[in-house]
Amino acid sequence: MNENDKSLRVVLLGNPNTGKSSLFNALVGGQQQVGNYPGATIEQFVGRCTHEGRELAITDLPGLYSLNPASPDEQIAVDILLAPNVTDMQVMDVVVCVLDASNLVRNLYLTTQVLELGIPSVVALNMMDIATQAETTIDIEQLSAALGVPVVVTHGSRKQGIGELRSAIASATVVATTKVTFSEPVEAAIVSATSATAVQAVACQRRCFLNELALSTDVELCGDEQVESKQAMKFSAAVELCKQQFDAVGDRISMEPIARYAWINQVVSSVVERGDTDHSLVRRRWLDRVLIHPFSGSLVFLAMLTLLFQAVFSWSGPAMDLIGTLFEWLGNGVESLIAEGILRSLIVDGLIAGIGGVVIFLPQILILFFFIGLMEDFGYMARAAYLMDSIMSKVGLSGKSFIPLLSSFACAIPGIMAARSIKNRNDRLATMLIAPLMSCSARLPVYILLTAACIPERQVFGGWISQQALVLVSMYLLGIVVAVCVAWILKKTMLKGETPVFVMELPSFKMPSVAIVSRKMFQQGMDFVKQAGTLILACTVLIWALAYFPRSEGTVKQLSATQTAGFQLRNSYLGIAGQAIEPVVRPLGWDWKIGIAVLASFPAREVVVGTMGVIYNLGDEEDEASEGLREHLKKARWDDDPKKNLVFTVPVGLSIMVFFALCAQCVSTLAVLKKETQSWRWPLFAFVYMTVLAYVAAWVTFVVASSSLMA
Amino acid sequence: MPPMYLSELCRNTAANVVAVQGADGVSLRLLEMGLVPGTQVTRVGSGPLGDPLEFELLGFSLSLRKAEARRVELQVMQEVCEKDVS
Structure with a gap:
């Protein structure tokens, strides 16, 4: 044994x-x-x-x-x-x-x-x-x-x-005997349908019979070896007969619930003694009067969301700066220790830049997961679904889709997995397909970097709001608006169906346990670092290699140091590929370096920050908070342009951000979609529709922004 | 008197379930959640645009859309809602 x-x-x-x-x-x-x-x-x-x-x-x-x-x-x-x-x-x-x-x-x-x-x-x-x-x-x-x-x-x-x-x-050995017995004809039909002799198999077939009788659920549920095809036929014949008997007199759906609740009420009335005042019920009613009231509930909901995003974007600042500084210090340390050459370039430009690029937005992810965890534990999530249901039902979804979509602001992966609680197949698919349109935390570094590099710092609306913040919020809104439209179209065309039903319990409120929420937060944070980290690391190293090789030492000698870097990059494998795809990205206002950085970020969006760091300055560790990369982008000029105009203008910055807001550049998301739908069809569909959408929207953004700036 | 449905129940009033109409999974789930004949249900509130509705039964809160609540037939009561006409 x-x-x-x-x-x-x-x-x-x-x-x-x-x-x-x-x-x-x-x-x-x-x-x-x-x-x-x-x-x-x-x-x-x-x-x-x-x-x-x-x-x-x-x-x-x-x-x-x-x-x-x-x-x-x-x-x-x-x-x-x-x-x-x-x-x-x-x-x-x-x-x-x-x-x-x-x-x-x-x-x-x-x-x-x-x-x-x-x-x-x-x-x-x-x-x-x-x-x-x-x-x-x-x-x-x-x-x-x-x-x-x-x-x-x-x-x-x-x-x-x-x-x-x-x-x-x-020490459990006791098998409870059947408690709830049904009417004579039903019990007789169950006996005639049952073919097994073992106690457990009989009990299982009884359950299957009841499921079959109420709704025609899958017979295969009981299709174990015990039920041979002959016996399966006997089983379904007995069910059919019983169904017909019921349909003649009335309601076979309510048969089991009525019998069961009758038995339960009898037991409970003799076992439970109720008091006069139910304090927990009073408290729940009081809280619900505020939290799900059409007016005050909506206000609280908006306040919660504002607090959530405020926390994610501003509270994470100090921690992110600290991590940024740490990696900068690490890179400098390594640079002073190792002589210039391939090894130093690999460690500083490849490894440190790659890991730093992921770890830097861990604070934001942790804060987001912590808030979502608190709201779940407290019992607020079901209330949020309740409040959002009337809006979600307008596009053909239910309030239940709201939680997966909200989680997708952290990361589409848990969001797509959370869609499992949605009963209807089409609604579940529609939710999963629009979840990646929510601006996840991986897009944030891209937004932050590009807003800092391209959007002038200026106060608008009478000095209340900074223009950069406005752009950031617009990117989030863009994702939401597009998701709503896509959901509406999907529900009208491919995933046709009625607006889903909404039968949901509003659980009693619980004092959230900080220990449990924190543990969950750290677990999810670690999962993220492990999953994304290995992928991003591999990509950054690959990009580094493609941008570093082949080295052409001979010609280099005649050039100055800065010219050398540009020359090496243009003639690297990456440079050659980038120049080949330039015609495709030119309409979006991008130069070949942006094109290659975007292409290289196919495995994960946040990779683009690292690859831009590698491409724009093969020699410094870069991340979105570092002045270095931002300054490099601000100074970048077109290679082949005699006037040497700046690359990162406002329209270009907006066009890249819009592309990233809508694209499906995330291998993990596509893999989860494949796992959840058991087919390649849906991840493929998501990738194609999102990429086309992203390209067209980026092009429109560039054209409109360019012409309105000219005017 | 015409039958009365859960979707028509006035705010803060209670009534007993008579039957759940329909023979699909939704009706079964309503029954399984405790909306069997004889259960007392209280309408507690409604969502931002009048949907979904919130009910209390067997000591817990359940929210349903009007479309689902319309499947649940109640014992007819004489009262007429004061201001809440829907």
């Missing part, structure tokens, strides 16, 4: 917002996201812990409301429970149902469904503190007796009841 055989496979499931993720954290003591927005737990997380020498391998599932799946999120959970062979996972040994004690009735709906699956189960009664505020008392022993499984009181974020829960999991 190997190690794996001994570990107990445990699955943690429950409704969204039951504190399941923080309970999982407390159980395994690992790193894991906690979300308060329905569907925040989008990936499966597996963590390990031991109890008295026994290893528990615990899988945290996305929050779900029912075993009759309604979104891809819920489908994952149901697949793991009902058809483990589909998901390459073994049958679970123990299921832990997490219950929100303050919302017992609704939570028990899923619990009763799960308890009937024939898998040993434990119930974790979480959030008792909120129930206590509500002056609700729950008779734990009686609840345990009614459910037929052990019930453990837990408090995830305070790590209470964790030891008891581990021990209950390790």
Whole structure:
């Protein structure tokens, strides 16, 4: 027997917002996201812990409301429970149902469904503190007796009841017997449909029967080896017969919910004693009166967004300056240590410039993730979706698309992944396809560099707003406006469909845990550095190599130092390629150096800062905060122009920024799109439509800006 | 008297569910969220442009668009909304 055989496979499931993720954290003591927005737990997380020498391998599932799946999120959970062979996972040994004690009735709906699956189960009664505020008392022993499984009181974020829960999991053997029985004909039909003999297989087929009966969900859900084709036919014949019987008398959809809630209400009325005043409900109502009120709620929402962007753009300044200085110092240090030559050029121009270019905007990403994490944990995200729904529905999407789009201002990757909580396929696709249009943090260095280099510093609107800030805000607005138009067009053409439904729980407010939010922030920050860092590093080194080689030592001797650099660059592999593509980028007002920098930033937009640094001055570490590159850009002149005009004029700067606002220059985004849609079609589509859009918009910007400046 | 629907419920009033109409996933989800016959629902508020609506049932808040709320039939009550006509 190997190690794996001994570990107990445990699955943690429950409704969204039951504190399941923080309970999982407390159980395994690992790193894991906690979300308060329905569907925040989008990936499966597996963590390990031991109890008295026994290893528990615990899988945290996305929050779900029912075993009759309604979104891809819920489908994952149901697949793991009902058809483990589909998901390459073994049958679970123990299921832990997490219950929100303050919302017992609704939570028990899923619990009763799960308890009937024939898998040993434990119930974790979480959030008792909120129930206590509500002056609700729950008779734990009686609840345990009614459910037929052990019930453990837990408090995830305070790590209470964790030891008891581990021990209950390790010793769980009890399989609850079916609790909710349906009318005679339904039960008879289930028996005739069931072909298995093993207890668990019977229980699984019972679940599949109920799913089939309510809606025609996928039969393959139960298509394990036990159900041979002959038996599958017998199964679907029984379902069909039962459906017909129901359709003759009435409603087969409401059959299961009615029976289940009747059973639950009976149990709850004997187990729960409610107090007179529900303090948590009073508090939630009071907060909601402000937060989702049409007027004050919208004001708070706008204030939150302003605060968010203010924090991202200004609070990050000192940290960014510090990082910039640090890398400058590092580059200078290396320069003084190593003699001039290929090695020094590689380290200073390639490595330090590359790493510095990524790390410099880590402060902004961390701040953004921290704010989004706080809002999620507090329970505000669902309110934001509620407020935005009426606007989103105008373009054919729902408020649920708002969270993925908001996350995309940090990075499109988590944004695209967050779209999993959207039920409807077309809405999910539309959301994923417009998410990369939100100006992510990777565009920020590009905007900052180019505004500083091209846009004159001047106050407009009576001295209140600086012209540079105005340009920066316009770039963000451009992305949003274009995204709205694209969504509208997509929903009218390729992804036709009704405006999606919006059935969403507004969770109770929780005091956000700074520890959990910080941990999540650091994890996401590190993921970003790892993912983007390796890519950007590789690109910068590649660009450096292409711009450095071939060295032509012979001719160089007759030229002055500055002429040498320009000559070397023009005759490098990169220079030759750049001059070849110049006709394509000329209409946008770009010279070949910009063209090549943009082309080289295909893997990631922020690379353009590094490549411009490499191209414009092969010899200094450059980043958007460094005076060096900005000054170099301001001085750059056209190579082949007799008048030697400046390259980086206002129209050119705007044209580059517009291009970057709309382009799909991010390999990671395209890879995530491929992973999420299981096809190359959509990433390809996103890349083509965004690049065409970016090119045309950049051209229009250049032409309009040039002519209006002439006038 | 014509049937009354959740979308017509006045602000800060409560009524009992009679049935959920429709036979698709949306109706099933409404039922699963607790909108089964006999459940008491209170309309709490509405969104910026009158949609979505916010309800309270079984001790939690649920938001629905009017389009979905129109599927839920309620026990008819005599009251007429005071100022909130929608």
